[in-house]
Amino acid sequence: MGSAELQRLVRTRKVVVCCGAGGVGKTTTAAALALAAARDGRRVLVLTIDPARRLAQALGIREHMKEPTPIPEALLRDAGVTTGSLDAWMLNPDVVFHGLVHRLATSPAQADRIIASRLFRHLSELVAGMQEYTAAEALYELSSSGRYDLVVLDTPPARNALDFLEAPGKLARFLDERILGLFLPSSRGGLFKKATELISSVFTKVFGGEFFTEIQDFLGAFSGMFGPMRAHAEGVRKLLTSGESAFLLVTSPDQAALDDARYFRDRIKAMGLPFAGFILNRSWVRTDGFIAPELLTPDDLPAARSGLEKLRSLARVELERAERDQKLLAQLASEVPSSAFAIAAPYLGEAIEDVRGLTLLARGILETPAAA
Amino acid sequence: MRLTELPLKRVIIVTGKGGVGKTTLTAALARRLGAQGKRVLCAEIVPLAETPSQLSAVLGGPRPTEDPIAVTSNVWVTLLTPAVGHLRFLQDSLPVRLLADAAMRSQGLKKFLAAAPGFSDMGVMYRMLDLVRRRQPSGAPAYDHCIIDSPATGHALALAQIPEFLARVIPGGPIARAAKDGLALLTDPDHTGALIVTLPETLPVTEALELKAGLGRHRFPVTSVVVNRVPVNPFSNEEHSAVRSMLPSDGRNVFGARELKRIERGAAALSLLEERARGAFVPLSEVPGAGQAAAENLIGLL
Numbered sequence: 001m002g003s004a005e006l007q008r009l010v011r012t013r014k015v016v017v018c019c020g021a022g023g024v025g026k027t028t029t030a031a032a033l034a035l036a037a038a039r040d041g042r043r044v045l046v047l048t049i050d051p052a053r054r055l056a057q058a059l060g061i062r063e064h065m066k067e068p069t070p071i072p073e074a075l076l077r078d079a080g081v082t083t084g085s086l087d088a089w090m091l092n093p094d095v096v097f098h099g100l101v102h103r104l105a106t107s108p109a110q111a112d113r114i115i116a117s118r119l120f121r122h123l124s125e126l127v128a129g130m131q132e133y134t135a136a137e138a139l140y141e142l143s144s145s146g147r148y149d150l151v152v153l154d155t156p157p158a159r160n161a162l163d164f165l166e167a168p169g170k171l172a173r174f175l176d177e178r179i180l181g182l183f184l185p186s187s188r189g190g191l192f193k194k195a196t197e198l199i200s201s202v203f204t205k206v207f208g209g210e211f212f213t214e215i216q217d218f219l220g221a222f223s224g225m226f227g228p229m230r231a232h233a234e235g236v237r238k239l240l241t242s243g244e245s246a247f248l249l250v251t252s253p254d255q256a257a258l259d260d261a262r263y264f265r266d267r268i269k270a271m272g273l274p275f276a277g278f279i280l281n282r283s284w285v286r287t288d289g290f291i292a293p294e295l296l297t298p299d300d301l302p303a304a305r306s307g308l309e310k311l312r313s314l315a316r317v318e319l320e321r322a323e324r325d326q327k328l329l330a331q332l333a334s335e336v337p338s339s340a341f342a343i344a345a346p347y348l349g350e351a352i353e354d355v356r357g358l359t360l361l362a363r364g365i366l367e368t369p370a371a372a
Numbered sequence: 373m374r375l376t377e378l379p380l381k382r383v384i385i386v387t388g389k390g391g392v393g394k395t396t397l398t399a400a401l402a403r404r405l406g407a408q409g410k411r412v413l414c415a416e417i418v419p420l421a422e423t424p425s426q427l428s429a430v431l432g433g434p435r436p437t438e439d440p441i442a443v444t445s446n447v448w449v450t451l452l453t454p455a456v457g458h459l460r461f462l463q464d465s466l467p468v469r470l471l472a473d474a475a476m477r478s479q480g481l482k483k484f485l486a487a488a489p490g491f492s493d494m495g496v497m498y499r500m501l502d503l504v505r506r507r508q509p510s511g512a513p514a515y516d517h518c519i520i521d522s523p524a525t526g527h528a529l530a531l532a533q534i535p536e537f538l539a540r541v542i543p544g545g546p547i548a549r550a551a552k553d554g555l556a557l558l559t560d561p562d563h564t565g566a567l568i569v570t571l572p573e574t575l576p577v578t579e580a581l582e583l584k585a586g587l588g589r590h591r592f593p594v595t596s597v598v599v600n601r602v603p604v605n606p607f608s609n610e611e612h613s614a615v616r617s618m619l620p621s622d623g624r625n626v627f628g629a630r631e632l633k634r635i636e637r638g639a640a641a642l643s644l645l646e647e648r649a650r651g652a653f654v655p656l657s658e659v660p661g662a663g664q665a666a667a668e669n670l671i672g673l674l
Contacts (some may be wrong), residue, residue, distance in 0.1 A: 022390010022523070119541070195478065202475040206465055208545025255662045256395060256426050263424055290625045296618045304618065307611030314606075315628035349630055353575070 002341045003366050006248075009276055010037045010366075013246045015143055015239060016152045016276075019268070020250035021260035025281040028055065028352045029250050029345065030154040031088075032362040035355070038076065038084035039362075042149040045087045045142055049135065049156050058354040061088045066095055068142065075355045087148070089138075096134035099141070104228040110221065119218040140236040246276035253283055253325050262335070277341035278332045279365060284321040285329055285344040286364075375654050375674045376404060378596055380517060381565040383504055383557065387522045388569035389579060393600040397569055397656075398521040399431040400670035406446035407671075410516040413440055413448045413503060417496055417523050421453050427521055430667040440503070448515070450503070457495030460502050465546030494538065494547075497554055504557065536590065558592060565595030572602045572638035572655070577645050584649075597653040599642065603635045604657055 009016065010033055018030040027048050034046035045068050048061070056062070059071050068089035076086055098115060105111035114120055135156060143151045203212045222229075239245060247268050251261035261278060268275045293311045298304040325344065332342035346364040348357065384401070386394045395416070402414040416427035421438050428436050433443035438456040440448040462472035506514035538551035558564050566587060570580035577599070584594050607615065619629055645653050659669035 024391060198474060198478060202462070202466065202471065202478075205467075206462065206546055207542055208548065210544060211542045211547075252391065254391065256429070257391065259424065259426065259429065287627075290627050291620075293626055293628050296620075296626065298618065299614060301610070301614055303608065303610035304614035307607060307615040308618065310606045310611060311615050311626075311628040311632065313628075314631035315626075318627050318631055347630070349633055 002343055005341050006033075006277070006279075006343060007036075007366050009246045010150070011040050011042070013244055014150060015139065015245040016150065017139075017155060017240070017245065017247045018153065018250050019155045019247060019264050021252075021257045024250050024252045024254075024257050025345075025352075026250045027154045028358065028361060029248075029279060029281060029365070030152045031055070031059065032352075032358045032365060033248075034086055034088075034150070034152040035079060035081070035358050036362040036366055037150050037152070038081045038086040039079070041083040043085045043147065044150045044152065045089065045148045046152045046154070047135070047138060047142070048088065048090055048154040055353045056090065059088050061090050064092060065089065066092070071355075079355045079359045089142075091135055091138055093134040096138045096141075100137055100229075100232075104225050104232065106224045110224070114218075114221050117218055117221060119214060136236050136240075137232070140232065140239055143239060144235070241272050241274070243274065245274055247273050248276050248279055250279045250281050252281050253321075253328055258328070265336075275336075275340055277336055277343065279343050279345055280325065280329050280332060281345045282347045283325040283329065283344040284318060284347050285325045286346045287319070287322050373654060375401065375567075375596070375598065375656075376408070378654070379565075380405070380595060381561075381563055381593075382513070382515070382517060383500075383564040384517055384519045384595070385522055385564070385566040386519060386569060387566055387583070389576060390523075392569045392571050392576065394569045395426045395521050396430050396667045396670060397567070397598065397600060398519050399427060399664075399667040401674055402431065402447050402449075402517075402519050403444070403667070404671050404674040405517055406444055409446065411446055411448075411514070412517045412519065413450065413515040414519040414521065415450050415452045415500070415503070416521045417452045419453065419492070421451055421455070423451075425451065430664050432664050452496050452499050452520070454492035454495030457497070457499035457502070458491075461495070461498045461546070461550065464502075465550075498550055501550070501554055501557060504563075559590075561593040565593050567595055568597045569600055570597060572599050572641040574637065574641050574644060577641045581645075581648055597645065597649060599645065599653055599655045601658040602642065602655045603631070603638045605635050605639065607632075607635075 016030075016033060018026045018033075020026050030048065031046050034044045038044045047068075048056075058075075060069060060075075068087040071086045071088055101114050101120075102108075102111045105114065135153065139151060139153050142148060200212065203215070207215070249261045249264055249268075251257045265275055265278075293308060293315050296308060296311075298308045329342055329344050336342055343365060345361060348360060348364070352358060352361055386398045386401075388394055398414050398416075402412045405412045414427065414431065416425055416436065418425065425436050427449065428434075431443060431447075431449060433449065434441055436449040436451050438451050438453055440450040443449050459472065459476050462475050463469055466472045466475070500518070500520060503515070504518050508514050536551075536555055538547055539555060542548050542551070568580050568583055568587075570576045580597050584597060587594055615632065619626055642655060656670065656673050659666055659673070661669050
């Protein structure tokens with residue numbers, strides 16, 4: 001188990017999802033794994049949310065792109081990709097949502113009516129809430145399009161990733177006609193009527209009558225689409241819970257990130273999603289090939305001797321970190337089920353911002369020995 | 373200049389990318405201001421009250437809940453959840469309290485509020501306003517400072533946009549009024565100021581400056597950029613160049629050299645900031661320890 005197992009996942013699964021707290025390096029890990037799969041000859045897409053700008057530039061991804069874009073061939077050749085391919089896309093909630101409406105509407109006229117409505121235009125502005133829906137939707141759509149062997153997804157930052165995991169189910173619940181029906185004018189009586197009246201009275205008071213009517217019209221415009229949308233949500237859930245997907249938890253050695261990673265792991269398992277393992281990113285675990293400062297020969301200058309002494313104390317700091325991270329890795333390895341792994345990715349110093357850096361990281365992740 | 377010498381506002385939004393130390397800074401700043409005799413509430417935005425609290429892990433004290441609880445005689449902590457905001461909003465805007473409670477018990481409404489995009493941020497914002505406006509029996513504000521630990525960059529921007537968005541989309545009724553109040557408070561430089569936390573590396577510093585510009589476009593006041601975990605440079609200039617010339621050029625790695633490079637990158641990032649932000653930033657040295665120990669070590673620097 002370990003790097004070999006991760007290599008196997010990257011070669012065989014259809015979906016790999018990278019989760020974790022913000023700032024642990026999910027995007028670079030996702031991109032590095034995608035690159036590794038492309039080197040293995042697969043047709044790969046990496047879907048990202050918010051890549052660091054220089055990494056995005058290096059990969060040729062821009063904001064507001066309408067669809068996935070191939071990484072320039074020359075770059076891929078240099079990274080050792082021959083028969084495989086690598087596309088990248090920075091998720092655009094607007095585009096994904098428009099696509100969804102067009103595909104699922106019962107007629108083009110219905111799609112136009114929804115998209116032209118004032119509420120829809122405003123809805124897609126609220127990117128914070130929309131990212132989670134659209135990430136799940138785009139993942140499903142692109143993964144089942146037949147264009148890719150593997151889709152690697154970089155989930156929204158921090159705890160919103162949980163919203164992403166819950167998005168398909170939540171959408172299905174939201175689109176439950178019995179619930180939506182409460183908002184729509186109804187001729188039914190009894191308890192149902194009472195509930196409708198309560199909601200309508202609350203909403204009219206809270207939103208103002210005008211806006212409540214607008215919501216009703218908006219939801220009314222979706223009628224007939226609920227069935228297909230629920231089927232879609234169910235499809236997303238099936239894909240993510242199937243053996244064709246794998247969830248990786250990326251963490252840094254930082255305590256808060258570790259706590260989050262463990263929390264995510266429990267949630268992932270509770271939701272029946274296939275947890276593959278931990279990647280301890282930016283770790284100092286690897287010490288092979290490093291020499292001690294004692295082996296350097298100082299010049300005769302006094303500054304050289306005192307400087308070297310200070311370098312030694314920095315070396316001690318690094319060694320303490322290496323020891324700490326080795327313990328951490330062993331700890332994580334002991335916490336995963338036998339089918340999962342804990343792998344250390346090396347601390348590479350600078351921010352990774354080009355394909356060369358990604359290649360180094362991929363090698364670091366896929367070729368290091370895992371904890372015993 | 374020290375962080376506490378800056379004109380800190382009543383509403384302090386701590387924002388920045390993940391992993392830069394926002395939560396540790398929130399905890400340390402709350403304790404520092406509390407020790408100076410200020411009444412401080414620190415709040416963490418979480419989706420559900422059951423979510424484990426990162427803030428509590430570094431702040432210590434009792435487990436936070438949706439109602440503020442005291443950590444020390446001057447410091448309170450709370451969880452900002454969408455649900456409590458929704459309830460407070462309904463209680464404030466519906467004529468009968470019973471109706472609000474009944475509405476919150478309605479599965480239909482609950483699901484709508486939980487699933488409709490934008491509504492959870494609205495709930496968080498409403499709860500924030502509610503706490504900021506709290507008064508003591510004497511009429512004085514309940515808290516001198518409310519420090520909000522905002523989960524991610526995108527989130528702060530989203531929070532900044534919400535009142536504006538709501539005011540545009542929903543023309544009338546209590547939501548529109550709440551949105552207008554929210555907008556007025558969040559854009560009032562006498563009341564609100566964000567602290568943008570970042571790390572001493574070129575890319576994070578560039579992103580922090582972009583976030584500052586982005587918040588500025590929404591008229592959201594920024595008090596300062598805070599550069600966290602600046603590595604301490606033990607080398608004199610002569611020592612530095614002597615060590616540099618000793619490092620092997622044949623690709624062999626030396627223990628200590630990665631730390632040396634990190635110190636160099638930190639210095640470069642600070643000079644970039646010096647040039648682009650003209651000194652409008654506060655550097656904080658790296659402190660030893662993790663979790664609560666790190667927060668305690670940070671207090672002395674604030």
